[in-house]
Amino acid sequence: MKLLLVFLASIFVATSAIESVASGTTLDSTITDSNWIERGLEQISAERMVADIAELSSSRFGGRQTGTDQDRESAAFVADRFSALRLHRSTVSTPENRTNPLPQREWKQTMPVTAATIQDEPFLQIASANNQSTLRVGPEFLPILDSPSADIHSSIVFVGYGLSDPAQGIDDYAGLDIRNKIVLFLRGKPEPYKGAFTHADKVRIAKEKGAAAYLTATGPVLSPYEVRRGTTGTPTALYAGTDPSQQLPGAWISTDIAEAIVQNGTPDNKPLRDLQEAITRTGSSRSFVTSATARLVWTTLSSPGTLYNVASLIRGYSPRSDETIIIGAHRDHFGKQAGRLFAGADDNASGTAVMLEVARVLASAPAAPKRSILFLSFSGEEQGLLGSRLYVSQPIAPLAKTVGMINIDHAGVGNGRLTVGVTGLEKSVAAEAGQASGLSDKLDLYGFFPGGDHVPFKEAGVPTITVVSGGVHPHFHQPTDTADTIDPEIVKSVARYVLALAWQLANAP
Numbered sequence: 001m002k003l004l005l006v007f008l009a010s011i012f013v014a015t016s017a018i019e020s021v022a023s024g025t026t027l028d029s030t031i032t033d034s035n036w037i038e039r040g041l042e043q044i045s046a047e048r049m050v051a052d053i054a055e056l057s058s059s060r061f062g063g064r065q066t067g068t069d070q071d072r073e074s075a076a077f078v079a080d081r082f083s084a085l086r087l088h089r090s091t092v093s094t095p096e097n098r099t100n101p102l103p104q105r106e107w108k109q110t111m112p113v114t115a116a117t118i119q120d121e122p123f124l125q126i127a128s129a130n131n132q133s134t135l136r137v138g139p140e141f142l143p144i145l146d147s148p149s150a151d152i153h154s155s156i157v158f159v160g161y162g163l164s165d166p167a168q169g170i171d172d173y174a175g176l177d178i179r180n181k182i183v184l185f186l187r188g189k190p191e192p193y194k195g196a197f198t199h200a201d202k203v204r205i206a207k208e209k210g211a212a213a214y215l216t217a218t219g220p221v222l223s224p225y226e227v228r229r230g231t232t233g234t235p236t237a238l239y240a241g242t243d244p245s246q247q248l249p250g251a252w253i254s255t256d257i258a259e260a261i262v263q264n265g266t267p268d269n270k271p272l273r274d275l276q277e278a279i280t281r282t283g284s285s286r287s288f289v290t291s292a293t294a295r296l297v298w299t300t301l302s303s304p305g306t307l308y309n310v311a312s313l314i315r316g317y318s319p320r321s322d323e324t325i326i327i328g329a330h331r332d333h334f335g336k337q338a339g340r341l342f343a344g345a346d347d348n349a350s351g352t353a354v355m356l357e358v359a360r361v362l363a364s365a366p367a368a369p370k371r372s373i374l375f376l377s378f379s380g381e382e383q384g385l386l387g388s389r390l391y392v393s394q395p396i397a398p399l400a401k402t403v404g405m406i407n408i409d410h411a412g413v414g415n416g417r418l419t420v421g422v423t424g425l426e427k428s429v430a431a432e433a434g435q436a437s438g439l440s441d442k443l444d445l446y447g448f449f450p451g452g453d454h455v456p457f458k459e460a461g462v463p464t465i466t467v468v469s470g471g472v473h474p475h476f477h478q479p480t481d482t483a484d485t486i487d488p489e490i491v492k493s494v495a496r497y498v499l500a501l502a503w504q505l506a507n508a509p
């Protein structure tokens with residue numbers, strides 16, 4: 001009886017397996033091999049991932065800024081890799097998965113975007129009564145990347161955190177005339193303030209109040225979260241994320257420069273630290289007109305371009321093959337800005353390399369998993385999760401049947417531990433994959449992380465698991481995030497964990 005069934009099944013596969021003929025592979029998708037994952041984990045190659053990170057961070061891909069030719073090239077790199085892996089060879093039609101509508105090849109999703117680039121040699125000079133200094137690009141200032149061109153000279157007004165929410169009893173602009181002035185506000189928000197207030201909100205308010213431009217800086221007093229992340233006072237690459245009608249020229253300046261502006265600009269030489277502490281303690285404003293002026297000059301070139309998401313699929317074999325696990329990583333970074341290449345090795349060539357390596361190993365499995373596994377390479381993450389939002393608005397696999405989205409971001413440097421954020425699933429699921437991959441003692445499990453391509457999925461009700469290498473990422477959004485800083489052991493751990501997790505989710509009963 002058993003023999004007859006095998007015989008009948010093989011006839012069925014032979015007559016209906018159109019894709020397997022195309023790829024020249026005969027895959028017996030009816031065989032499960034529960035021990036394969038142990039062998040799969042051994043196949044993960046740190047060298048391969050380090051080589052991919054070096055390639056993706058090289059000048060060939062120019063920092064992979066969304067909407068540029070270089071990012072299109074990097075999309076082609078990922079698509080070529082997917083097609084070389086022939087992931088779709090696993091898409092043998094079986095009686096169980098024949099009705100699965102998921103696509104069978106690598107696939108692209110696009111949308112029009114604008115690529116803004118700050119041209120070389122932006123200029124920012126700060127002057128006070130007895131001092132004038134031209135700031136150094138990088139350590140002392142960096143224009144906000146989607147800032148319009150600037151040619152502005154005006155006095156600087158300190159406006160605390162730049163909040164205006166009278167209903168909550170805080171208005172950093174109360175009683176001030178900031179028309180045609182340059183406002184200086186701190187990053188983040190004071191501890192007592194409970195409302196949501198983004199950088200884009202602060203820019204919008206400054207514009208509404210008539211400011212000509214803005215400067216922003218990290219305050220000298222760090223929150224526990226900032227300390228844990230290793231936040232420094234150095235400016236980093238940032239998109240304001242405002243819509244075009246709300247844009248205002250702006251720059252991130254170092255904490256040291258902000259301290260000098262504030263301290264020299266107050267009659268009683270009050271340090272910025274004292275003002276920041278007073279705002280946090282009392283929840284009330286400490287805004288004032290400083291005696292310093294700033295001159296901002298730079299050119300921004302904006303050109304139309306295209307955002308590319310790239311995807312490929314291993315089709316599951318069981319009646320659950322219409323359920324999908326997503327393994328996603330953003331590919332984009334900041335490109336070349338203000339004359340500096342932002343190579344984005346840790347952010348997120350590392351996650352892209354991990355995704356490709358996990359795909360390579362899964363493609364070598366002797367049997368397809370029960371559920372389908374969709375690999376997604378997003379662009380536009382740095383500009384406000386554009387690619388993942390695009391995917392969620394036009395999902396290739398129904399979101400209601402997407403049983404988990406694994407997001408890999410910043411997988412290349414740190415302290416050797418894995419930080420895992422889980423939503424919509426029991427944390428024990430994430431812990432089990434730690435056991436399977438031999439990493440139990442290196443996992444730090446949390447709930448939701450704000451920021452990242454998992455967020456649109458979480459908002460759409462899809463369970464998410466975000467994997468980030470633990471500890472400080474000292475080159476975060478800096479031109480120093482280069483391939484030579486990557487730790488092979490760390491990317492290897494992340495890949496082992498993601499492989500075990502994906503296999504577990506895809507084969508769970």
Ligand SMILES: [Zn+2]
Nearest residue numbers: 347348382477
């Ligand atoms: Zn980033």
